[in-house]
Amino acid sequence: xxxxxxxxxFVVAIVLHLALIRYAHLLGLVDTPNERSMHKxxxxxxxxxxxxxxxxxxxxxxxxxxxxxxxxxxxxxxxxFLVGLVDDRNDVSPRFKFVVIFFAxxxxxxxxxxxxxxxxxxxxxxxxxxxxxxxxxxxxxxxxTNALNLIDGLDGLAGTVSLVMLITFFAIxxxxxxxxxxxLSTTFTVAVIAFLLFNWNPAKIFMGDSGSLTLGFVISILxxxxxxxxxxxxxxxxxxxxxxxxxxxxxxRIQRGQSPFKADKNHMHHFxxxxxxDVRFTVLLLVAIQLIFSIIGFQLRxxxxxxxxxxxxxxxxxxxNLFDQRLRRRKKGRHKQHHLRILSKERSARAEQHTFDNSSxxxxxxxxxx
Numbered sequence: 001x002x003x004x005x006x007x008x009x010f011v012v013a014i015v016l017h018l019a020l021i022r023y024a025h026l027l028g029l030v031d032t033p034n035e036r037s038m039h040k041x042x043x044x045x046x047x048x049x050x051x052x053x054x055x056x057x058x059x060x061x062x063x064x065x066x067x068x069x070x071x072x073x074x075x076x077x078x079x080x081f082l083v084g085l086v087d088d089r090n091d092v093s094p095r096f097k098f099v100v101i102f103f104a105x106x107x108x109x110x111x112x113x114x115x116x117x118x119x120x121x122x123x124x125x126x127x128x129x130x131x132x133x134x135x136x137x138x139x140x141x142x143x144x145t146n147a148l149n150l151i152d153g154l155d156g157l158a159g160t161v162s163l164v165m166l167i168t169f170f171a172i173x174x175x176x177x178x179x180x181x182x183x184l185s186t187t188f189t190v191a192v193i194a195f196l197l198f199n200w201n202p203a204k205i206f207m208g209d210s211g212s213l214t215l216g217f218v219i220s221i222l223x224x225x226x227x228x229x230x231x232x233x234x235x236x237x238x239x240x241x242x243x244x245x246x247x248x249x250x251x252x253r254i255q256r257g258q259s260p261f262k263a264d265k266n267h268m269h270h271f272x273x274x275x276x277x278d279v280r281f282t283v284l285l286l287v288a289i290q291l292i293f294s295i296i297g298f299q300l301r302x303x304x305x306x307x308x309x310x311x312x313x314x315x316x317x318x319x320x321n322l323f324d325q326r327l328r329r330r331k332k333g334r335h336k337q338h339h340l341r342i343l344s345k346e347r348s349a350r351a352e353q354h355t356f357d358n359s360s361x362x363x364x365x366x367x368x369x370x
Contacts, residue, residue, distance in 0.1 A: 006190045008058040013194035016050035021198065021205050028089050031206050043203060046088040048210025051191040052081045059187065066183055072111035073180075073221060076104035080145070080217040084210035094261070097213070098142055104217065105138040113224050115140055119232045119305030141220040147242035148216030149209060150249070151286075154269050154279050155201035160287045161241055162215045163192050168238050168294040169222040172301070176229040181222055188218055201279045216242075230301035233308035237297030240312075241290040244268070244319050251320060271323045 024030055024044030031045040056078075059067050067074055083100040086092055108114075114137045118126040128136055152158035166189045173181030192215070198204045207215075223235045236243060245268045250260040272282040300308050 005058055005062045006186060008062060009054045009187055009190045010194050012057060013050050013054035013191050014197070016053055017047060017194065017198045017205060020044055020047060020050055024205070029208070031208070043206055045206035045208035046085060046210045047195050047199065047205045047207050048081060048084055048088070048212070048214050051188070051195055051207075051211050052077075052214050054191050054194070055187045063183070066179070070111060070180060072107040073113065076107035076111070077214065077217060077221075079104045079107070081210055081214045084208065084213035087213075088208040088210050101142045101145060101217070102138055105134070105141050108141075108221060109134055109137060113137075113221055115224055115227065115232075117227060117232065119309075121306045137224065140224065141217065143246070144220045144223065144239060144242065145213055145216035147246040148219065149212040150267065151242050151245055151269065152207055152212045153267060154273065154283055155203040156196060156199050156280075157269055157283045157286060158207055158212055158215070159192050159196045159199050160283060161290050162219065163189060163196070164287060164290045164294055165219055165239055166192065166222075168298060169219070169226060171298060172226050172230060172238075178225065178229070181225055184218055184222055188215065201283070230297075231303065231305050231308060233305045233312060234297045234301045234303070236312050237293045237300060237308070240293035240297070240315070241268070241286055244316060247316055248320050248323055252324075268319070268323045 020029070021044050024046065025042075027046075029044060029046040029049075031043045033041065056074075059074075079100055083092065083097055087097065114133050116128050116133045118128065120126070148158060148162065151161060166185045169181055170185040170189065172178075173185055195205075195207065195211070199207065219239060223239055226235055226238075248268065249266050252266055253260045253262055269282055269286060272285060273279065276282060
């Protein structure tokens with residue numbers, strides 16, 4: 001990878017972000033607030049255009065050999081970017097997105113990226129039969145790509161969480177000398193850093209689906225490629241926050257008898273924002289948690305899968321109970337009931353005092369009554 005590649009990506013990304021901020025409204029690439037939005041005014045979106053094009057153009061000019069050697073993977077990333085861009089402009093159905101991700105998965109499968117190993121448990125390596133390799137790969141990619149899209153709800157959140165994960169995968173690539181992991185992680189890391197200069201609260205531009213779907217897809221590829229070197233359960237920690245958030249909200253919806261795919265405001269960032277009312281605090285806290293998980297994942301990269309899986313399950317159930325919107329409602333309800341009981345006791349005490357005062361008042365008889 002030539003030394004000029006990364007500076008080129010950064011400069012191109014900055015220029016494209018500035019252009020998008022200025023002209024997005026002419027292209028219809030703006031985000032209008034709705035009942036689920038955390039912002040109150042129209043903001044340009046589709047920063048994924050700057051993220052993707054800065055990487056793609058620089059790669060084609062300065063690193064064409066790498067592009068050709070991983071041609072199917074780059075075509076797959078292009079497909080996912082395009083469906084995200086169309087969604088930013090006109091909105092497309094979730095079903096159509098999944099169809100595109102399905103075909104993109106076919107390309108990366110042809111490019112040699114797939115899940116065939118679920119880890120080693122009690123000394124036995126769990127390998128998928130050939131007919132389950134593609135379906136499981138598609139399930140993993142579609143699931144995480146959507147998971148990263150779902151956490152894109154606060155200024156800087158999805159970008160900074162992605163940055164932590166990309167840097168972790170870069171460390172894995174360097175450790176095991178994998179050119180695909182090193183190149184994808186570094187190029188998109190630089191593009192995301194440029195994006196965050198404009199997306200940090202208060203944001204001047206949003207990532208949009210063109211960005212969140214593209215980053216989610218790229219991180220999915222890095223995750224699957226990393227399984228060649230580290231345990232699958234270690235990867236769960238490296239990409240923990242989007243996974244835990246999706247598992248939690250889907251579990252909550254199923255518990256309430258709702259569709260697990262129903263949109264709501266019960267994500268982890270909603271819960272923390274409602275507690276503190278501070279966007280930067282919420283983002284920094286979740287990023288710090290992701291950083292801790294990524295470090296744990298890197299440290300557990302060659303440890304026993306069974307114990308790591310148990311630890312991840314414990315974290316899930318901990319977060320499931322910790323990030324529960326119903327706890328706040330129950331707490332408010334208990335406070336309200338306690339307050340009502342106090343008021344009721346005070347009214348009863350005043351009524352008893354009033355009755356006592358009336359009964360102790362002496363009766364004065366008039367002469368006629370005597």
